[in-house]
Amino acid sequence: AQSVTQPDIHITVSEGASLELRCNYSYGATPYLFWYVQSPGQGLQLLLKYFSGDTLVQGIKGFEAEFKRSQSSFNLRKPSVHWSDAAEYFCAVGASGYNKLIFGAGTRLAVHP
């Protein structure tokens, strides 16, 4: 069965610092991978997705993620964090033939000025 693990529940960074949020997945074949962001009191918004091809994926708001098959990981990165990036981030995996996504538990990001 598919599963997603986000090892970090909370992360705090200073504004301007770099950021990496971890995501590990479990799935036998090549998965479809997503990162979503949830601002307080809002629904989720897609940041980026990976299906195939180039393993470094660019998304909105300056985010990128790298698919590493050998590590079953899809970590999210940003070179310089802004205060407006404070939110909860969810990694998700979709599988061929299944019309649904499986979400990780989320990582809550706090940004210090």
Added chain:
Amino acid sequence: NAGVTQTPKFQVLKTGQSMTLQCAQDMNHNSMYWYRQDPGMGLRLIYYSASEGTTDKGEVPNGYNVSRLNKREFSLRLESAAPSQTSVYFCASSEVGGNTGELFFGEGSRLTVL
């Protein structure tokens, strides 16, 4: 462009009461979903509808029923609410299958069962 609209945004129920959460999308999407969000557990799929006229169970369907009323609307019903159903509920839609397409989410419905 409203996107995905959920009602109500907040609801308090007593144990055993019933209620229906309404969801409508104006993007002509084929697939619609109901998720619940609980602290430390992320989003868990309750039910989904791949197309008008079809519904399927997700990870946590017990205690819920759904109706895909038409292409736009997908409702979630709690027949006899329990405190374990206290959660934030999200409706989402996608143009293509949810495993490959972008999900568009509503703003959520916060339900408290006393």
